[in-house]
Amino acid sequence: MNSRRVRSLALVLVCMAAPVVRIQSQTVAADASAENARHASDALMARLISVRFDDVSLKLAIDLVLAKVDAHATYRSAFIEKLDKPITLHAEKMPLGIALDAILQGTGLRAQAIAADLVKIEPTNQSINLGTVVGTVTDANTKRPVVGAMVSLDNARGSIQTNANGEYQITGVVAGSHGFRVRHLGYTVFSTTIAVRDDEAARLDVLLIPSATRLSEVVTTAIGNQRRLEVGNVIAHLNVDSIARTAPVNSLTDLLSGRAPGVQIIETNGLVGSGPTIRIRGQSSLLLQSDPIIIVDGVRQNNTSGAGFSELFQATARPSRINDLDFGQIETIDILKGPTASTEYGTDAANGVIVITTKQGRSGKPQWQLSGERAESTMPHTFQEYYTSWGHLQNGTQVNCPLTPGLTAAGVTSLTAPCTIDSLTHFNPLNHPTYSVYGTGDRERYTLAVSGGTPAVLYNIGGGFTTETGATHLPDIFRSRAIAFELPNKVFHPNTEEQHSLRANTQVQIGPTAQLHVQGAYLSTNMRGPGGQNLITGILNGQVLPDSAHNYGYGTTAYQLPLLQFGQYQIDRTTRTTGGLSADWQPRGWLTTHATTGVDHSANIAESLRYPQAGAAIGFPSDIAGILELYQTTTDMYSADGRASATAWVTSHLRSVTSVGSQLADAKMQGLKGNAWGISSINLSLNGVANPSITQLGDEHATLGGYAEEQLAFYDRVFVTGALRIDAGSGFGSDYNAVTYPKASVSWLAWNGQGHSLRLRGAFGESGVQPDNGAALQLYTAGLAYANGGQVSAVRLTTPGNPLLKPERSREIEGGVDIGLFDDRMNLELTRYRKLTKDALVNMNAGWDFNNLQFEENLGLVENHGTEATLTAAIARSSTLTWDIVCNLSTNKNRLVHLAPGASASIGGVNSYQRNAPGYPLYGYWGRTITYADANHNHIMEQSEVTVSDTETYVGSSLPTREASLSSQMGFLNNVVSLNILFDYRGGYRVYNSDAAYTDFFGTSQERVDENSSLWLQARGVGVTKARAINLAPFFEDGSFVRLRELSLTYLLPSYVMRFARGRDIRLTGAVRNLALWTHYTGPDPEVSSPGGGGFGNQFGTGLPYANDDLRSSFGAIPLARYWILRLNIGL
């Protein structure tokens, strides 16, 4: 035993001994105090009183007597009230004790002074035998005993708790009728009246009806379903079914947005089918994706990031695989936000776990649920106007004249001769319906589900179909050219998505103790987006004019023309087949077991094509006019999960639950990539094309681990949990075999009574993310080399490997308080957390010695800390009005605490304005600062009046550091009409307005040509030309915004209509998504980014590119559309 342990043990012993010492020292004082009290009591009963009353009640008689000596009585009111004998006393200088004896004569009661001014009235043992109340408290649904329920009688002080068998016993009950009440968290309060007789035991067995209080909510964790109360960490729980019926959401990520504090839905762009990324409690990794893992009904799902990437067009829209899931088939979502909650999931779970439970069958006759939806989308944003200055030189030559000498309005060529501005024009085709690529889109969605069964077999089958055409379209002004070049009709509406889903869940009861669940799903997503990186207009041109010579404002640069952007497309077709088999078995009353095995099979085709006609239309040579790139991959994610829990009652109030489990996750990807240039219009395939390039793709990673967890529950109020997880992973180095993650948590229901509750909780936990496949190995790339006049096989060193490589390890501590008020009508859930990710993987450069080979090493330390709060309140509960609000608040401060010397601080060789620098947030924005002064007071900023710093300094976070949402649900007239609103706020971050930077650089912004522009904007524009750089700090603008994300009005059809239609529940909803936006950001939408921010990384090993959505830039990013939705839900 080392010295530290000895010291710790000694400290513990001292702490245990200390109270004993204190108690011994207090004993002497206690004896003296008792002696004094006795003297005082005797003195009280000896005091002489004079009193006179006739025929008063016993209670009044006692009070009158004691009032004479300023004393009081303590007694059970039942003793006094049951005696209706009138009392008469005439006393003159009579000792108090004798007076009281006279009054109590024949009542079976006696008086005893217990303090200098207090008299206790109590029954004499011989005269009264009290009654007893006994019984059991049972859950009305499960028929299992309710442990720890609070049982009380109206006239009894305090209450008692039921034991492990749900039994209670109240003794010493005075005969008579009593109010009887049973309370327990998660159940409706039970109250009744009970008659008790002396010397008898009255029996009252109670069935408690469960009720949905927040703390009693069931959440799904790695060890199964648990009450929220038992879990020491916060878990966001969403009842998706109730949200999805009325909320204007188009995808699962739409549904998550703004509904769980700490869960950030980071939009990429507004194209239909483009999926956002999810960040829970911030970014933790410099190299690995910080995506949470997704589990549906126990089966791990493919959540590949950056999928569907096109090297050719750099991915306009890339679906998030989580959005393949049909939110209409989901019952609940539990979000385990970090290691405190996800320890049992082990490696891969450090970024959180999204646990999805789909709809299950319910016993009874078949219940049908149908829905139909029509929506129209528009692009409500205003885009920056591009300016053209019209001026002349002194010799009269007409020029595009800038406000400040330097670059001309045309951008590149130096203009040194003075010129005079004659007039200004401005235009942006996106702001004019005739010219804009943004118009109106439409969407349809239909779902059908049936649920039913017998207690032996339950089923739920549901399917859905969604089709959407985005708001982007080819402007009419280009239609004739498209037709002339025989472009297909697809180019007129280049952005579409179609989704199909079918899911079936069945549950079979096998004997009294076992259940078998079989689940299967088919999901398909077919998305088509324009093939351009973005939909910019004439930024790169000096004259943005609405005439054919200037392509109606889209400029003369071929790559900006919609004819090209829409004449090339990217398709992402994914079909997923998911199957799962799970079983629950309870072989003993104290032992439950569960096993799940499943597979998520994804087949993906990502096709990028530029129609040769489109290339020809903008003048590309025929040999490069048509391009085709094709990815065909399949990903199989196998998972298996087995667990068992044993419950033991150590004492009648101490319950022990021991759980163990083991999980396997194995993901395999394989496929081919092919591409070719020179595709002809008669053959849009790789077949028959000269020199197509084919690459074989493949990747695999697996984790295997197990855990043991012990939970002790005291009085069903205090829950102490400890767990240990051990993992091995395919990405670990050869010298690193296994990793252990500990966990501990405490949940204490400190107060639960009178309709209010207070819970304190704290948790600590660890989990990890394993390195990329192959990162630990010494790897070589096979290729060709030129030798002896020809090609020979060659291999080259790719990475020297790192045999010590281990997973990134996140350690999280959180603490919080849950307050329930007014019978759960108001709840506050407040949490503080701090997550440290050590051993963060960083790219190390092997140096020149090895031609700067990169290898991964565990050398970084990343911190995330913040606060999360959820306030729910039922403001009104009446037949005419119900009003509920939910307010979520969260903050997150992200910081790269430490980076090893020599580790690469730059990000993937992409842009220089986002960095991972020690002391600053990951992916923070860095730029050169500008100072300015209008020295000559001419209100025109000249280059000499603007100073640009030589070095970049930190400007701000690229992700929101503050989020808030306010959701309001109002129901009118017995909820016949309901109004739901969701406001979403994000703040504390910056958005790189690179559009503005480019227009300043090329002289097409207002501030570069208009002296009426603010000096600040002028300075920003001049700074760009002076520094010849666009990554200046002023372009990283405050991105804070408030968005009216959802607004819906639902009408529940009257009962007679439903009877006529034979329906249970028919609702008509009108809704709007993204109705309004308030922001100081000067671009169109602070929430979006161009794909990958214009920056892309390379997958480890394969070197294949992927879009890194943590790199964010506004360059031509497509804003979020506004949706007008009409929906009909029918329950039959």
Place this chain on the structure above:
Amino acid sequence: MKRMIARIARARFFIGAALVATVAVACHPGDILTVDPPLGVQAATAFVSAEGAQAFYAGAKADMFSGVSGANQLIHLSGLLSDEYAQTNVWGRSAITNVDARSTAAAAYNFSGNDQETTVSALLGARSELLIAEAGMARYEAAVGTRKLGEAFALIGYIELMLAENYCAGVPLSHVLPTGGLEYGTPLTTDSLLKTAESHFDSASAHAGGDTTVTMLASVGRGRVRLDRGHYDEAASAVSNVSTAFVYNSELQPSYADGSPYAFNLYAAQTLGCGIVNVTDREGGNGLNYRSARDPRLVLDSTIKQTCDELYNIPTSSPWYYPVKFGNPSRWIPLATGVEARLIEAEVALHGGQLSAWSAALNLLRANAAETYLQLSGAMPALTSDSTTGASADMQVDVMFRERAFWLFGTGTRLSDMRRLIRQYGRNPETVFPTGTYPWGTLPDLQAPLPSYGTDVTLTLPLPTVSQTTNTHYQGCLTSPGTA
């Protein structure tokens, strides 16, 4: 109480059993976690074969040639710092201008990822790959044959030789461990680096297996090392077995992309719109008259369109010259030649005062010009006695180095020669290297004006803090770039 103890025991037993099971599963995952590396790359074990070793050698060799003679690589930088080439590429490439203006330290310290860094990195990377390949081929020597083994040793030696000839002292030599991981070497002095190179040339000869190409390749390298170290007699004996017609090219795929010698030739200049080289004439006063000499060994073409001037904002008054010796896409830049062997012998003769032998050696080479790697159409006129035996000692040295400069133009030897003029012949650097006003120092795209030539005579190893922090032994330059 008994019941309670039994319950606790049951729970604890359960926990214990579960923990044991969990640990067993996690610590002995067996094949479940054994996965293939990502497709497109292979684990080291895939190349434990004779075929794998040779494939690795092919890759390493190609990488070395790219580092030596690809665009912007050693021969380019060496030529810029010497008097061979002028900078041609300014926009965003200030480092090249710094090298051309003999301010290599500024380039190295101020611009991460500059060409000096790229070049030394490429060469050292190729060296570490050659070492792996050499070890693999040695394991399968019977199947691979000794020739390649010897060639690999020679190429390792050439990398070390050229790093010593062109860079300041302080280059570390490291290697990849066969089991994974890296072992970093300590910085070496120039002489230590040359000695290391010589030992590799010796190994090359030992493993040549009678192959004359490998033998001569090693011999020329050994001769250069000894010449660089001032061991003249040993230098001459080293190259005596090399035929005049011998040539060993740094062979690269014909392509005008960066990384091939193609970028140096006329075709590249025409295809790219402008080349990356511009041959100078009396650069900085001390430079040789490469253009005006109209020497048949260095035919230049100035007729290519001059779009480069506009592209790089260079005044259009300066015509651009391209070396015709690299006019054919298949004309690679030689790594070693018999011409150099004869020149080494000639210089040894000069150094030994054997003027007749020296003069005869130079003239014999001229007479046999058609047999050299340049394959000139006929013999070159002989040098007169005025410039050889009858000339002053200084002029004889000038003639010797001029002959080397024209015979070996653009092959990466001129910078080493200019350094030797200072080190071994006592010349003042300011009489050897370009000096005075730097003609392209105020071009609009330069980040910092360079009004005059600097004083550097070697390329610079960047500061350790720039990008070479992984090797903790590394210190940057051990000697000043102004030290020959």
